[in-house]
Amino acid sequence: MADNPGDDLERRIKDARARHASPQDTHKNRDDSGAMSSAFRAGTDLVAAVIVGGGLGFWADKVLGTKPLLMILMVFCGFAAGFLNIYRRETGQEFKIGFKNDRASGNDEKEE
Amino acid sequence: MSKGHSPLEQFAIKPIFPLQAGGFDISFTQSALFMILAVVATAALMTLGGKRRAMVPGRWQNVAEMFYEFVYGMAGDALGREARKFFPFIFSVFMIVLMGNLFGMLPYAFTYTSHIVVTGALALMVITVATAVGIAYHGLHFFSLFLPKGLPWMIAPLVILIEVISYLSRPLSLSVRLFANMVAGHTMLKVFAGFSVMMGAVFGMLPLVLNMALIGLELMIAFIQAYVFAILTCLYLKDGVELH
Numbered sequence: 001m002a003d004n005p006g007d008d009l010e011r012r013i014k015d016a017r018a019r020h021a022s023p024q025d026t027h028k029n030r031d032d033s034g035a036m037s038s039a040f041r042a043g044t045d046l047v048a049a050v051i052v053g054g055g056l057g058f059w060a061d062k063v064l065g066t067k068p069l070l071m072i073l074m075v076f077c078g079f080a081a082g083f084l085n086i087y088r089r090e091t092g093q094e095f096k097i098g099f100k101n102d103r104a105s106g107n108d109e110k111e112e
Numbered sequence: 113m114s115k116g117h118s119p120l121e122q123f124a125i126k127p128i129f130p131l132q133a134g135g136f137d138i139s140f141t142q143s144a145l146f147m148i149l150a151v152v153a154t155a156a157l158m159t160l161g162g163k164r165r166a167m168v169p170g171r172w173q174n175v176a177e178m179f180y181e182f183v184y185g186m187a188g189d190a191l192g193r194e195a196r197k198f199f200p201f202i203f204s205v206f207m208i209v210l211m212g213n214l215f216g217m218l219p220y221a222f223t224y225t226s227h228i229v230v231t232g233a234l235a236l237m238v239i240t241v242a243t244a245v246g247i248a249y250h251g252l253h254f255f256s257l258f259l260p261k262g263l264p265w266m267i268a269p270l271v272i273l274i275e276v277i278s279y280l281s282r283p284l285s286l287s288v289r290l291f292a293n294m295v296a297g298h299t300m301l302k303v304f305a306g307f308s309v310m311m312g313a314v315f316g317m318l319p320l321v322l323n324m325a326l327i328g329l330e331l332m333i334a335f336i337q338a339y340v341f342a343i344l345t346c347l348y349l350k351d352g353v354e355l356h
Contacts, residue, residue: 040292044285045285047288048282048285049277049278049281049285051281052281052284053277053281074277077270077273077274078281081274081275081277081278082278084274084278085282085285
């Protein structure tokens with residue numbers, strides 16, 4: 001007679017713990033979970049990089065007087081940077097600039 | 113839709129005390145008012161919440177401790193021992209974004225995080241501080257961040273260019289994400305509220321119910337976006353502090 005309600009409670013506690021533990025603790029999905037937001041993130045990352053690239057090119061053109069050339073080049077570099085952003089994000093090496101500690105999460109200490 | 117009922121009307125900046133100085137419009141706007149409210153609310157929450165110092169915290173102390181520990185844990189995860197130095201900065205960024213988002217959820221309130229000027233300025237400040245910290249810690253060696261190790265020299269210029277663009281695009285991406293989330297959420301709420309009005313008392317209940325659910329979602333997004341903003345601040349600082 002005793003075991004049924006106790007079992008139930010235990011199971012529910014376990015379930016609740018599992019539910020609470022999963023999303024927060026991993027750094028993986030920090031924005032929020034769904035595929036929608038992941039897509040949104042990728043979109044902003046790509047567009048931001050293209051805009052920055054294009055803007056830099058535009059500015060450099062203005063300074064150097066090479067009207068469309070640098071901007072065209074820099075927009076392509078912006079695309080590259082944008083895809084690099086997305087690639088880094090999706091492979092979980094978020095926001096690392098440079099390839100230095102790609103694997104094993106940076107056990108090679110800094111050298112100066 | 114008639115004038116004044118556009119879902120974007122809520123984002124208009126209206127001056128409270130019009131003020132001109134040196135050709136610039138420096139009016140005290142409702143945006144500024146809510147920023148001040150956010151700062152006052154944060155300061156009040158933290159000082160009043162921390163005043164009692166009870167062993168068993170009361171409600172306000174509990175909230176204050178919760179925020180503190182949440183941000184401290186986040187900073188500690190990213191920055192390790194260095195977290196203590198940057199904690200005030202990270203906490204301020206977190207609270208100003210969170211309070212902006214949460215104040216925006218009140219009826220008739222203005223959401224200052226729905227303006228890219230505000231989020232952009234915040235993100236620029238964050239990236240400037242992170243870069244300054246990197247230079248302060250490592251000097252000019254900091255810029256080796258952009259040069260991957262073991263890179264053939266022939267493609268180095270290209271890769272450095274791409275890395276620099278990638279670095280500079282981060283504040284833009286960060287600010288756009290916060291601002292777009294806020295604008296989208298508040299516009300959606302207003303659109304559904306407009307449906308409620310248009311569909312009358314009976315059928316109007318349907319969008320109203322949906323709106324209630326959306327408000328819950330918006331509250332969640334308010335927290336998540338503040339969290340994202342703060343954790344990205346941590347990660348940018350980490351780049352500057354650690355520099356492998």
